[in-house]
Amino acid sequence: MSTAVVTVNKGVFRGFNLRQKTLLIIGFTSLLLLAIVISSVEFGDESLHTNFGSKNLNPSPEHPFGTDWMGRDMFIRTLKGLGSSIMIGAFASTISTILAIILGLLSSTGKIADSFIAWLVDLFLSIPHLLLIILISIGFGGGATGVIIGVALTHWTGLTRVVRAEIKQLKTQEYIHISRNLGKSKWWIATKHIFPHLIPQIFLGTILMFPHAILHEASATFLGFGLSPHEPAIGIILSESMKYLSAGYWWLAFFPGLSLLIVVLAFDMIGENLGKLIDPKNAHE
Amino acid sequence: MCLKCENISFGYKKNNLILNNVNLSLGSGEVLGLIGDSGSGKSTLCKILAGYENNYQGNVSIDGKAIPSKGYNPVQLVFQHPEKAVNPKWKMKDILNEGHIVPQDILDSFGIKKSWFNRWPNELSGGELQRFALARALSPETKFLIADEITTMVDAITQAQIWNIVLDIVKELNIGVLVVSHEKKLISKLCHDVVYLDDINTV
Ligand SMILES: Nc1ncnc2c1ncn2[C@@H]1O[C@H](COP(=O)(O)OP(=O)(O)OP(=O)(O)O)[C@@H](O)[C@H]1O
Numbered sequence A: 001m002s003t004a005v006v007t008v009n010k011g012v013f014r015g016f017n018l019r020q021k022t023l024l025i026i027g028f029t030s031l032l033l034l035a036i037v038i039s040s041v042e043f044g045d046e047s048l049h050t051n052f053g054s055k056n057l058n059p060s061p062e063h064p065f066g067t068d069w070m071g072r073d074m075f076i077r078t079l080k081g082l083g084s085s086i087m088i089g090a091f092a093s094t095i096s097t098i099l100a101i102i103l104g105l106l107s108s109t110g111k112i113a114d115s116f117i118a119w120l121v122d123l124f125l126s127i128p129h130l131l132l133i134i135l136i137s138i139g140f141g142g143g144a145t146g147v148i149i150g151v152a153l154t155h156w157t158g159l160t161r162v163v164r165a166e167i168k169q170l171k172t173q174e175y176i177h178i179s180r181n182l183g184k185s186k187w188w189i190a191t192k193h194i195f196p197h198l199i200p201q202i203f204l205g206t207i208l209m210f211p212h213a214i215l216h217e218a219s220a221t222f223l224g225f226g227l228s229p230h231e232p233a234i235g236i237i238l239s240e241s242m243k244y245l246s247a248g249y250w251w252l253a254f255f256p257g258l259s260l261l262i263v264v265l266a267f268d269m270i271g272e273n274l275g276k277l278i279d280p281k282n283a284h285e
Numbered sequence B: 001m002c003l004k005c006e007n008i009s010f011g012y013k014k015n016n017l018i019l020n021n022v023n024l025s026l027g028s029g030e031v032l033g034l035i036g037d038s039g040s041g042k043s044t045l046c047k048i049l050a051g052y053e054n055n056y057q058g059n060v061s062i063d064g065k066a067i068p069s070k071g072y073n074p075v076q077l078v079f080q081h082p083e084k085a086v087n088p089k090w091k092m093k094d095i096l097n098e099g100h101i102v103p104q105d106i107l108d109s110f111g112i113k114k115s116w117f118n119r120w121p122n123e124l125s126g127g128e129l130q131r132f133a134l135a136r137a138l139s140p141e142t143k144f145l146i147a148d149e150i151t152t153m154v155d156a157i158t159q160a161q162i163w164n165i166v167l168d169i170v171k172e173l174n175i176g177v178l179v180v181s182h183e184k185k186l187i188s189k190l191c192h193d194v195v196y197l198d199d200i201n202t203v
């Protein structure tokens, strides 16, 4: 929201245009991500049949992302990999958000709870994130379950801090003191005064968690601590294609890697634009 | 009934007392003025009286009994900045009726219009918001009203208007009022008695 935009779009339509543009970006990127998830489910496993007659083909109109050493279409493999990445990201972000809300609320109940949760956040942040995911993953028996739990249990720290700080700030507000003086209970104040202020932050926090969760799952899988080779996953595709890079089969890594990057950036873009929309300063204006 | 604070000492930082050994008492139906220099601790004393601030030394009591920290507080505080006293995400009608359903005659006397009810707080002026804050605080359960510079944001005519309404209501409900202001004229017009914070504060 630079001043340039403000001076160019003057008058009544100023806010409207900016808002419309933001909504358009959000709508378009959401549609793209939804299309990826739906089409990844629609393509059955038979579309990934091995066909040794068409091994290691260059990208072409028939196979836009080329084919691999088993003759599988890389476009469909990538699509299915992205689909599972997004679904794992969604699940992990939801769990992490729930954890963040519970811990954030808990930290506002008392000094001891607060220092405990601050300590817990610091503890989780002091261990390298990927290492933590791998450790948890191994602890839960590895594989898909392991990595999903690992990713889900490690992304709550940032949002917990936000929720905790926001509650702290809200509790000093005069209208909260007034509510207490009007005889309202702690629970009533938490649900009627505090929680509504947190919803936009929580919503935004969840969406901004997505790209991290997706990248961490892909990294863990790439390193061999995540999804197993027969499951569709970008991490698997990338680690396999490493073996073939020296043979000059560049498309095996290039398109899947690029697609992952686009998906991650798309989530970031949605988050950023949503942030503009639900900025508390612009509420009710 | 009598609201009393005895030997109140308080500082936001440990070795910097703002209030030292302050004593004050306010009876039902009494209108008492409190005057003091800017920064002398008037607002701080108000917060202590209304239970917003708890880390003080000394006693605040009503008829010798401590004020319970749960439930409706018979000591209600209204501040200088009404825009901070309302939740920006609430509609005006919810703000107004948070404590009790404000009766129609009080709305009428404050001049609160029905058409304001569905507005957000940022769509009303400071003076209009302050009427809501006062109506909200003046429930039949309220025994004492602490008015901390409640009319500094409005012009002299509106100031007189608002105070006339408040004085009518507190008379009817037999509420004791502490009027904090730095306008000596206003205080002398409104109050039965005046105390100077500098006189009762030994800092
Ligand atoms: N939350 C706070 N934390 C630390 N210091 C504070 C806080 N609030 C007020 N003070 C300090 O306490 C002193 C008394 O403040 P207070 O607001 O009670 O003064 P006041 O008499 O109401 O002044 P005014 O007439 O300007 O409203 C001031 O020196 C102020 O800087």
Ligand SMILES: [Mg+2]
Pocket (backbone or CB within 6 Å): B042, B043, B044, B148, B149
């Ligand atoms: Mg003050």
